[in-house]
Amino acid sequence: MGWMGPVVDGQEHEGWVVPLFEDGAQGAGTSSARGRLIARRPDGGPCNGDRVRLTYRDGPTAEGVWQDSTVLRGDGIVHAHTGGQVRHEVIDQAEEWRPDAAVVGWAAGCTCGWRGTPWTRVPPELADPAARRLATAGPWADLEAADEHRVRQDWCRHIVGWQALEEVEQAAAREAAAARALDDAVRAALVAGARWADIGRATGITDRSATERWSTRG
Template sequence: MLVQGVTGGYKRDKMMPDYEIIPDEKMIGWRGACTCGWQGAMWKRVTSAAEADFSRHRDYVSFDGFADASRKVEDAIHEEWKDHIAPTDAILGVEAAAREYTQAGQRLDKTVAAAKAAGASWADIGRAVGISRQSAHERWADK
């Protein structure tokens, strides 16, 4: 299994020299991580099924095969990571909405100018936007 970091105790990966190849039988557990530096809870690999306890982040995976985390642990790590990125995802949504809002405002300004140039009254423009004639005039007369 590839693990980021170099301890010097294991062979380095040829394609990714910042990773070491840890033998499956040496894997002691699993942990989620993010490129921002966040690390999730450690899920310990225990030596018997009797020691497994999901509530205590312990899972049994046989030591005579691959050291891949169980589906249940992978799902738990993924949920933990989704909780970690939720604020960032929300901010990305706010940023996208703000861009769309700005673009819509610019489109509105241009279409109001075009309507006025075509002879529309401030009353007609205000009615189309849902504001008074006077508010429309105050907002767009100088643009």
């Protein structure tokens, strides 16, 4: 993707520049000589070109290529009844690529699903970063380093809260690890013959508090 961010509660927050298209499609963060790979819409159902399996309510199944809400089988049979109680299973996803020239703007994106405010693509003579209008050199949709930095700042503002939570998680994990290490050390000291008064003095608490804290722990 691009920019590594915090991981909170198992959720990664990795950012990148998301190419935007006129019809609302978004780039997936991959480019090649074919252009920009289009991201799949979550729970958007089959897309044209996908190989799908249909399972009808009474049991029969059919496999073929999805095209405009119909399934085309290799033998030429067309299954047009693909709605209602029919279950769709995408067996193989088709890739959709679009040319760089079709990119109409950019937004900061994050793997958590967040998207920033769009930046509009304009000809070089109309570029105005203060108005969120950016240009590229030539037909390619890759931003110059300074403009990518501007887009990245949107993502940096997005992850501020997540970074703070990551620090809380890390501090809590360190505290828990230290508590386990202290428990192990106390048990070892008791086995070696230390008294509760010794344990209390070493841990900065009274011998009674030490007894209450560790005497019931195995």
